[in-house]
Amino acid sequence: MTTSRQPVMRLLDLLGRRWTLRVLWELRDGPLTFRALREACGGVSPSVLNARVAELREAGVLEDAAEGYALSARGRELGELLLPLDAWARRWARRSSG
Amino acid sequence: MTTSRQPVMRLLDLLGRRWTLRVLWELRDGPLTFRALREACGGVSPSVLNARVAELREAGVLEDAAEGYALSARGRELGELLLPLDAWARRWARRSSG
């Protein structure tokens, strides 16, 4: 009840690792190669990126594609759940400045 | 254009730190004291929890309350955006097992 045995907490733990959310976000609108993904994420170190990719792949969220890496069907679903964060973040950016 | 100058990427960076999402999640249904929050998060070390709390406080997502820490109005909005993750995670948990 308190532990991460609940699915959502496992998910929160997975997403709460550096670059994971960002990778998901960048892959939302189409596949990217390893290097392109790396640059899209502002130049993460390849070791970390590879670790994240492996985790997401094992989680069934990301999969290999001809064009590089792509979100799976499940991953696309998850990506869409992340979408409203954009609107929220825009409103959020207008804090303490008016 | 590529960097985290875009609001959503700042947000993704904020949320992509260990325990941040979890803290948000645990605070969704009511305020918690520091120690209660700590236990709800499976016993995070207080130094890290304090850092996360400070970050979220500065971001205007979390605020001090009589009962401990509580989500701000904005924070509650963000918390609701996280809500569908629960349903997704449940479906996700039924992978590779049926």
Place this chain on the structure above:
DNA sequence: TCGGTCGCTACGAAAACCGTAGCGCGAGAT
């Protein structure tokens, strides 16, 4: 064969995180 790009690994330095102990403070009881 050569140049270019691909996914990915190696490895030392730096930063983040963990676990435990405990401080200073305010409230309630004696």
Place this chain on the structure above:
DNA sequence: ATCTCGCGCTACGGTTTTCGTAGCGACCGA
């Protein structure tokens, strides 16, 4: 006034994660 208790939070040493850079082997077009 003192004692006690739980509170938010800090200190600190050890472990893990992340970073930054360099580069390997494979593939492909010229």
